[in-house]
Amino acid sequence: MGEPEQLTLDLEGWEGPLDLLLTLARSQKVDLRRVSILALVEQYLRYIRQRQTLKLEVAADYLVMAAWLAYLKSALLLPRDPAVEPDPEELALRLQLRLERLDAMREAGARLMARDRLGRDVFARGTPDGLHVVRATHWQAEIYDLIAAYGRISARTRPVMHVVADREVMTLEAALARVSQLVGSRIDWATLDSFLPDGSGRLRRSALASSFLAALELAKQGRVELRQHAPFAPLYLRALA
Amino acid sequence: MSPPDDAVRAVEAILFAASGPIGIAAIRAHVGDVDVAAALARLEADYAGRGIVLVRRGDRWHFETAPDLAHVLRRDRDEVRRLSRAGIETLAIIAYHEPVTRAEIEAIRGVQISKGTLDVLMEAGWVRPAGRREVPGRPLTFATTPGFLAHFGLASRRDLPGIDDLRAAGLLDPVDVAPDEALEVETGTDSD
Amino acid sequence: MSPPDDAVRAVEAILFAASGPIGIAAIRAHVGDVDVAAALARLEADYAGRGIVLVRRGDRWHFETAPDLAHVLRRDRDEVRRLSRAGIETLAIIAYHEPVTRAEIEAIRGVQISKGTLDVLMEAGWVRPAGRREVPGRPLTFATTPGFLAHFGLASRRDLPGIDDLRAAGLLDPVDVAPDEALEVETGTDSD
Numbered sequence: 198m199g200e201p202e203q204l205t206l207d208l209e210g211w212e213g214p215l216d217l218l219l220t221l222a223r224s225q226k227v228d229l230r231r232v233s234i235l236a237l238v239e240q241y242l243r244y245i246r247q248r249q250t251l252k253l254e255v256a257a258d259y260l261v262m263a264a265w266l267a268y269l270k271s272a273l274l275l276p277r278d279p280a281v282e283p284d285p286e287e288l289a290l291r292l293q294l295r296l297e298r299l300d301a302m303r304e305a306g307a308r309l310m311a312r313d314r315l316g317r318d319v320f321a322r323g324t325p326d327g328l329h330v331v332r333a334t335h336w337q338a339e340i341y342d343l344i345a346a347y348g349r350i351s352a353r354t355r356p357v358m359h360v361v362a363d364r365e366v367m368t369l370e371a372a373l374a375r376v377s378q379l380v381g382s383r384i385d386w387a388t389l390d391s392f393l394p395d396g397s398g399r400l401r402r403s404a405l406a407s408s409f410l411a412a413l414e415l416a417k418q419g420r421v422e423l424r425q426h427a428p429f430a431p432l433y434l435r436a437l438a
Numbered sequence: 439m440s441p442p443d444d445a446v447r448a449v450e451a452i453l454f455a456a457s458g459p460i461g462i463a464a465i466r467a468h469v470g471d472v473d474v475a476a477a478l479a480r481l482e483a484d485y486a487g488r489g490i491v492l493v494r495r496g497d498r499w500h501f502e503t504a505p506d507l508a509h510v511l512r513r514d515r516d517e518v519r520r521l522s523r524a525g526i527e528t529l530a531i532i533a534y535h536e537p538v539t540r541a542e543i544e545a546i547r548g549v550q551i552s553k554g555t556l557d558v559l560m561e562a563g564w565v566r567p568a569g570r571r572e573v574p575g576r577p578l579t580f581a582t583t584p585g586f587l588a589h590f591g592l593a594s595r596r597d598l599p600g601i602d603d604l605r606a607a608g609l610l611d612p613v614d615v616a617p618d619e620a621l622e623v624e625t626g627t628d629s630d
Numbered sequence: 631m632s633p634p635d636d637a638v639r640a641v642e643a644i645l646f647a648a649s650g651p652i653g654i655a656a657i658r659a660h661v662g663d664v665d666v667a668a669a670l671a672r673l674e675a676d677y678a679g680r681g682i683v684l685v686r687r688g689d690r691w692h693f694e695t696a697p698d699l700a701h702v703l704r705r706d707r708d709e710v711r712r713l714s715r716a717g718i719e720t721l722a723i724i725a726y727h728e729p730v731t732r733a734e735i736e737a738i739r740g741v742q743i744s745k746g747t748l749d750v751l752m753e754a755g756w757v758r759p760a761g762r763r764e765v766p767g768r769p770l771t772f773a774t775t776p777g778f779l780a781h782f783g784l785a786s787r788r789d790l791p792g793i794d795d796l797r798a799a800g801l802l803d804p805v806d807v808a809p810d811e812a813l814e815v816e817t818g819t820d821s822d
Binding site for chain 1: 644646647648649650652656660692693694695696697700703704713715716718719721722723725726738739740741780781782783784790791792796799800801805
């Protein structure tokens with residue numbers, strides 16, 4: 198380790214400025230509640246001044262604390278200005294409380310560590326057998342589950358026959374023949390509806406669709422002309438001469 | 439009973455904390471020059487009739503729980519569990535087709551069955567091995583048990599509803615074939 | 631000393647066989663409907679002054695060797711891991727202030743907690759996260775575990791050394807972690 202490093206170690210031994218302050222306070226050899234904050238500030242500032250070479254990142258916190266303590270010292274020495282908040286006496290009291298608090302926890306930690314500790318001073322049983330829980334599983338299923346399962350398997354594996362119900366439809370071919378035949382027998386415009394066969398329901402819907410396509414096809418062939426006044430208005434057909 | 443002296447207490451603590459039965463020489467290595475044998479005799483007497491006893495195993499000694507208390511150290515806990523879908527289907531196939539081989543069950547289900555499925559059914563006491571079929575490979579067959587009939591409240595297997603009964607009850611309705619079943623068939627093995 | 635009855639013997643055997651401190655409810659799960667508290671009181675008395683003692687740690691009980699016999703039992707190979715100074719202080723702060731946030735620990739110590747400090751305490755099984763505090767930022771709080779009580783031989787947190795005096799002196803009052811131009815200045819890191 199080089200020379201400059203060794204100089205910085207002085208501060209690395211402390212766990213921060215509060216730790217250093219606490220150690221200095223204890224060197225006053227009085228109850229922390231009666232520690233002289235002014236004397237403490239003097240000690241701290243002197244300590245920091247003596248350490249000329251500091252590793253910057255380690256020193257920064259100490260220097261900030263030093264600046265604050267220097268401010269506290271001057272505030273404590275000067276006549277009290279009621280306009281200045283917070284009261285320097287109160288700041289000093291808070292610093293003293295912080296030192297007391299850290300000291301108490303440090304002391305508590307030491308007392309904890311000194312207790313009879315399990316595995317170091319007292320021992321649990323070396324080879325506990327452990328307590329055992331024996332689980333007995335009761336399987337549950339109802340008769341309905343059983344037969345429903347079999348039904349499910351049967352339905353799944355049985356050959357499935359698809360039957361399509363017979364439906365009345367008019368094919369495009371039939372519609373073409375019908376429309377072209379009927380349109381020739383009329384002179385004037387006639388609605389598409391008038392070309393549909395009698396009937397209702399599914400057959401009529403099928404006939405309407407097929408007849409519409411037939412009308413389009415005939416128009417394309419130049420055999421009829423189509424007319425519609427507005428969208429969704431009746432569609433008229435007339436044979437072309 | 440007089441309170442134990444320090445030698446007895448030390449031997450007691452050593453026996454308790456030891457990681458196994460321990461001999462007199464090993465005890466003495468801890469406690470030094472005391473009459474270990476006398477301490478052991480005293481402890482044996484102190485613990486007679488307690489829940490912990492001092493026992494000798496060969497040349498070594500240790501504490502153990504009194505043998506008559508073994509039953510309190512283990513605790514039984516009942517768990518009720520529902521049979522999985524694979525389990526109930528396999529059970530149904532065995533019930534309807536017994537005696538039936540594993541290959542036949544898989545052919546009927548259209549899905550492989552895992553070993554655990556049959557194990558669970560046998561553990562439940564509902565299915566038993568029912569001899570081998572005298573065909574090449576001599577596969578094991580499975581059948582249901584009297585416990586199966588008792589659990590499901592059946593006097594005999596003939597009480598199981600037939601296919602026609604199932605159809606009449608709507609249990610063969612193809613609507614019942616849920617999409618996950620198709621998935622199950624594709625993956626080729628059940629989820630047990 | 632009259633011989634212990636069956637309930638006492640059963641509780642004794644359970645405590646002896648258990649692999650860690652065990653609570654009354656867990657004991658009752660094994661022994662059934664007996665007066666476990668009475669049995670524990672009886673055992674506590676029976677073992678007083680012996681090499682093994684029955685101790686309470688939080689809501690649980692276990693047998694351990696008597697503390698004054700540490701010298702015959704202490705094992706070098708089982709050296710308890712040494713905690714750093716930061717670790718010890720952090721553990722003490724958590725134990726005396728719990729539940730406590732990281733910011734509060736840092737406010738008391740005047741330095742930031744390095745990453746490893748809480749990890750080590752949690753790994754040792756002495757500290758656990760104890761929910762979030764419902765203040766802006768919802769900081770996580772930390773508290774000690776039953777394992778902490780068992781390791782440090784504490785029947786409860788009330789047995790923490792000096793806790794009553796510290797509380798009376800106001801040294802365990804909630805810590806002010808609000809920005810404070812004066813005391814907020816330390817931003818060092820502990821040396822873990």
